[in-house]
Amino acid sequence: MRVVLEAALLVSNQVKLHPLALHALFNLFFEKKCHTLEIDPPDAPEIDTWRAGLRESDWDEMELLLDESTQRQLRDPPVNVIRVADVPAVQWVGDVPRFPLQEAISLLHKPLRVLIEGVNDERFLQSAVPHFYRSRFEDWSSREFLKFEFRGGLPNLELTLGQELRVRERRLRLFAMIDSDARKRGEPSLKSRDVARTCGRAKVAHHQLKRRAIENYLPEPALEQWLKRKHAREFDTAWLPRLKAFRALSDEQRHHYNMRAGLKKDRDGTGLADIFETLVTHKPDDARHLEEGFGEVAESFHEDSIPEAWRIKDGQSDELMDLFEKMLRAA
Known part of the structure; x- marks a missing residue:
């Protein structure tokens, strides 16, 4: 997630009341490389005021963190964006919500919940991740930055989305992989289209499979x-x-x-x-x-190692790159 910290927060009452909270926020970015940080505006006088109270080594770490975040944003810009601001409660005005410090920390601690239909879908993802994304996917999965949740079919997936979308903060920590159930190219089933449309309207990151089901990617x-x-x-x-x-x-x-x-x-x-x-x-x-x-x-996804060369020859690589780019950028 892309986190824009408003410079005024650095010298706000929130920070004075919770002096360790800002430190906890920054530690999150060192621990969870899926998030990026920037301070807005970057030349605000509040930054100088705040910096004056830091040790030089602490400021050096901050500069390193901000530089690394800039590089990650250029390479893989996160899909979801929040601002951390001197506000009493979450504000949902405009496209980018503004979070108080404590609420932002709570949100960023939560994993990206990857909604899928069943356990075979998780094993499919583990098997199909392209080499370009494999290290990051495996690292983030093992450290539970990604949490896979099985919903048992498109109707249950749609029901889950309906419940989750009632809480706006949860939308920022969701990704859905949707079976197309398509009987022919470019014609997903009505239920699949409904689920994809629900995700699109709520701005929930998602990927609708182009082929009929995961078995068609074997x-x-x-x-x-x-x-x-x-x-x-x-x-x-x-x-x-x-x-x-x-x-x-x-x-x-x-x-x-x-x-x-x-x-x-x-x-x-x-x-x-x-x-x-x-x-x-x-x-x-x-x-x-x-x-x-x-x-x-689909048992094959559990039992066999499938060479990436076979997937490339089968014409899957472009879609798989797109799928994992969407998922990891949503984290």
Whole structure:
């Protein structure tokens, strides 16, 4: 989070009443590298007045902190911004809220709550994080700057958002990953669109998956690897024909195929998407092999190490970079 400290606060009654609070705020930025700090205006006379009461070593640390924050803002500017000001209560006038010192400290101590549908989604994120973001993601996760919360499906995710958004401060510490449930490219389900729209209106950082579900991000070599281990005895006879039919699909068909339950599940539900008409008409044998799907393939995210090169070849890298950039900038 980007934190703009109003210079007048440095010499305010808040600081006089709570002399250790300002020190606690600054310590947060040394401990939690997900936050950045700046003082506004940077040439305010209050800064000189406040500096006069500091040891030279303390001021040197402050300059280092401010310089590091500037560099982080240039590299990965945080999505959410608050001002820490000499105000008696949180003020929500305009785009940037103004927080009293103690309330700001409380907010910044809280992790970014990453709302996802289930435990498989967390393991998917751990597996799919690009090398560029891996160190930061793993560090922030282990130190609980990121907290994953399972909601058990889009309806429950929507319900959770409705409850959380009633408290405006909570919006600043939320991120949602939303399944698209899209049957074809660019057409998320109605429920998925509703959840994404709710996030957008409340300015909650979020990412709606472009592919149907997390299972559609399992690269084909990883799918083969999992099938061979899970169904070793019957792989050649029962699963290899299905895998070959899956390989023959177009990119759009693979990205929106029902990986767990197959074409039959869609046909028995709301009907097959039109992107599969050519498959059924011109490749009936392949369509027959793909009737049942592959089962609980998301287990692979728990059990296997998936090389990033496989994801790049599968065309996922741009979206994954976008997903993790959004998440980490929201922290």
